[in-house]
Amino acid sequence: MKAFVVEKVGDNEFKSSIQDIETPKCEKNEVVIKVTYSSLNYKDALSSIGNPGVSKHFPHITGIDVAGTVFESTSPIFKVGERVLVTGYDMGMNSNGGHAQFVKIPASWVARIPDAISDREIMTFGTAGLTAALSVNELIENGIKPESGDILVTGATGGVGSIAIAILSKLGYNITAISGKKERIDFLKKIGANEIILRENFEEESRKPLLSEKYAGVIDTVGGKMLANALKQIKYDGVATCCGLTSSHELNTNVFPFILRGVRLIGIDSVECKLEKKQAAWEKLASRWKINSLNSIINEIPLDGIKVAYEHLLSGKAVGRYVVKIKE
Structure with a gap:
């Protein structure tokens, strides 16, 4: 699969690139998601430059948000083909994140995407x-x-x-x-x-x-x-x-x-808050809180556009939300 990988090449020196790496395999109570969209956050940008408060293990795939479909599951809760998303927890920090074609996640981190919202829209929120x-x-x-x-x-x-x-x-x-x-x-x-x-x-x-x-x-x-x-x-x-x-x-x-x-x-902590609280928020964002101006804040980019977008985030030039479309 293709993934945006950050590598440590020296003391306080890091480089990033799109690489072909092995697709992850499910272990007990895990889900492998086939990614459709991810997004970019300030925390992702910090991870890409090796900020030790965010990521300590390299090589590393960034991306603290991900949406897609269940590709493989060893959990009784999720079935292959279900639309799901993950935000927060350790994903994209010291566990590989969503800037890849597939990502392996503990089933306890996974939420279902409400029917009334698309993968692209929910990653615009992220x-x-x-x-x-x-x-x-x-x-x-x-x-x-x-x-x-x-x-x-x-x-x-x-x-x-x-x-x-x-x-x-x-x-x-x-x-x-x-x-x-x-x-x-x-x-x-x-x-x-x-x-x-x-x-x-x-x-x-x-x-x-x-x-x-x-x-x-x-x-x-x-x-x-x-x-x-x-x-x-x-x-x-x-x-x-x-x-x-x-x-x-x-x-x-x-x-x-x-x-x-x-x-x-x-x-406000959106990383470790209870999954039930996250799911309730997603339901609101997909329905009565869904905003009409969503398209005006989207900057959609491919995997190979992430590096430049990180520069904008780190320099304070970013406006709105960066959404990463993951091609098959």
């Missing part, structure tokens, strides 16, 4: 869409309604941010988007943002422990100063979710938003 859906769901479950007030979305042109905006817009929320890309303002308005704030204007540090109340909820994808400033501006009884660290893994804040305004900060 881990980014799942994370966005889990974030939106936390706002709703914690009582943040469209009439509660504006929702702030950081990292708005990225995969999680852009999908979160599109979902929120469909559900009737008013959205303020933050981005560092002036040239993408029209894109953000097209997918549903009502107001756009440029990153440099929002990241200006304030020594005040609290700022004026502006947002009922926040979906943060970047961490660092952005999240710290957002917390200071959340309305009483508001909610912030956090899922990323592209700005920084550190959060320098104070307790005032939490003890004076009752703000809640909720972490």
Whole structure:
């Protein structure tokens, strides 16, 4: 089979290429998926350059998302020919991932693709869409309604941010988007943002422990100063979710938003969360949360387009979602 393989060629030196390698075989309670589509995420890009926090074993096939059909199964739960997907767990990190024609997966990681959505569409969502859906769901479950007030979305042109905006817009929320890309303002308005704030204007540090109340909820994808400033501006009884660290893994804040305004900060993990929770999110994304602007955020590429796309992701130039079509 053909696969996108990353190899370690020296100390802190890695190379990647499309290679012909042996097709994996099923062992106990495993599934081999014939891949139709995969996608690209920031974590995939880090894996491709040997980031030790993501991948430690090489040679290695990237791809933390995959969709396709069951080609071989030793599990009583899945039958040959069923449409399935996998996101998260260890796939694409230290287990071979979805950037290949076939991938072998523990059956406990596998979810079924809802009938109402195609493989291409569900990979446009992928881990980014799942994370966005889990974030939106936390706002709703914690009582943040469209009439509660504006929702702030950081990292708005990225995969999680852009999908979160599109979902929120469909559900009737008013959205303020933050981005560092002036040239993408029209894109953000097209997918549903009502107001756009440029990153440099929002990241200006304030020594005040609290700022004026502006947002009922926040979906943060970047961490660092952005999240710290957002917390200071959340309305009483508001909610912030956090899922990323592209700005920084550190959060320098104070307790005032939490003890004076009752703000809640909720972490979002789409990697190890229960399969039942993932399946419920996929069902929503395939039905009432399915977004009309999905095609406007897709960048479809073949296996041999992955390397250039990784460069865009790592340099912060990526917009929307990269979907990888796997040819037979």
